[in-house]
Amino acid sequence: MTDKLLLKDKIETFLFAEADCADDWKLKEWFALWADEGDLLYQIGPLDTPNGAEISHNDMLYLVSDNRFRLEQRIIRLQKPTAHAEWPIRSRLRHSYTNLRDIQVEGNRINCKVNMLVARTRRDTEGVSLIPGYVLFQLEQHQDQLKIRQKRIFLDLHMLARPGTMALII
């Protein structure tokens, strides 16, 4: 295989593992996939614009914009029984990442884009809700390991409905 295909395969394998951690609520393991040092960015962008990725969270109301401190606090919070929205019965989640593209390598940094479809089932609501969108990842190669520096999610939704909130990791 060419280097390009090898890299693509490596990214895919990594992202599938990341998705599994989120789907299985393995929150500590999920957070361990992030870079150990320096700042992080985990975002879910604004819903009512098609070009949210171009607008800073300083200029428009995002749904989530976590730096390292808040992301870590989010993970701590979601593991507690007092995170009522997802306790004692947690949403069943299933991520699908497809259409991996726009892979750009700069030094040890890799930017890429994937489509995302998360199916979510909550016991106390009817049916399955679909959360469609795309993700801009910024990954880093540390020795032979990939780590997440940024995960920016932009959803194809006008508003959040059924269920209307997200106390989970997508």
Add this chain to the structure above:
Amino acid sequence: MSKIPPYESKFVQYDPSQQIFRVNRDAYRCPEVFEEEKQKVLYKSWLVLGHEAEIEKKGDFVTRRIIDRELIFNRDNNGQVNVFYNTCLHRGPAVCKQKSGNRKTFVCPYHGWVYRNTGQLISTGSHEFDAAYPKHYFDEGEAGVKLKRVKNVAQRAGFYFVNFDDDAIPLDEYLADAGKRLDRIASHTTAGFEMISGVHEYEIKANYKLLCENSYDGYHLNQTHATYVDYMMEMLKGADIDPGVRGNAYSLGNGHACFEMPILTGRPIAQWLPPWGEEAKQKIAEKRAEVIARLGEELGNDVCDMNSNMVVFPNSVINDQQTILIRSIVPVAHNRMIARAWTIAPKDEDPVLRSIRMENILSFLGPGGFATPDDVSMLEWAQTAYESTDVQWNDFSKGMRADENTLRDSSSYNDELQMRAYWLQWDKLMSAV
């Protein structure tokens, strides 16, 4: 406002001397009650529409659903603020499908009727078509065809309200002391406010009044928001700062109420938290000094330190906390609502403080925040239980004194005076023949 004597109605049991305040769960779970309250409460009240910052320039508009009415809120080319029903006078479709923007005209997509942003019809699609209509249709005066206006539109401290009732009392009279709370928010800056684009819009499967109650409920903080309180303590770690979990609630007349707490959730005006760092500390100290120089020591400190959550009866929430949050609740059915929240910020805000504001909003509020999802779960679980258990009454008696003047009184932030004031007003309107 005189005291209401003890009474019992279909929906409310009220007796301060016995510390009894109960609300019938039918008020949340019956479709018939919802239809009745639309007519008697929602269409009879002043409802928050938006803020002047959203339509600052000539031509600026916002389209918005208030209760079940689709509206256009705009500033026309003469600088006048209008609220129109969003429907073509010809055969009906909305004349504006965008959420916001700047337009000189509104065009119906069906046959092409064109309205100036003052509401006046100026074309029916072409000169040829225009000639097929009476000339007065295009008259700028009274005879002309114009987008229908909502008759009662008024503002207080930049916050715009509408009222669909022809016999509405003036807004200032309606707001009673809630008006002063809006004035106080306006005192954050002398430069005016700007709209932050973007909106948090999410569906909740619960009666809209449950979200009103939740919005100024200080009592649920430690339990529902245990994880947020943990997060707050983490932010204050090692700083030897009093977290400020205390405060008062006030009923403000006509069913409006608020609580006020010095709680350290952090405020760009002007309360610093350790994780924000030294540069922010300096900027916040400067902002505090500016506010105190302008408003005096007592009021200035109050404006800087106090988080306030207010419900303007019956469906408008205006919070002065991590930011100035306007939450308009759209009741959709007896067991369903859409919560829509957006925010304004001082025009002259330092970029460092603006950045803090934008991040701090998200830590607590919104569908991805550390608090809102848990609130929403509580409301949905309450609604489900109302509909699936044979229990008739909710209890709102916490902290009720025998001499309480419910519509205009004060109590601890974690009592339930706020909700009692709301429900007395609601019941008064529902009891009207």
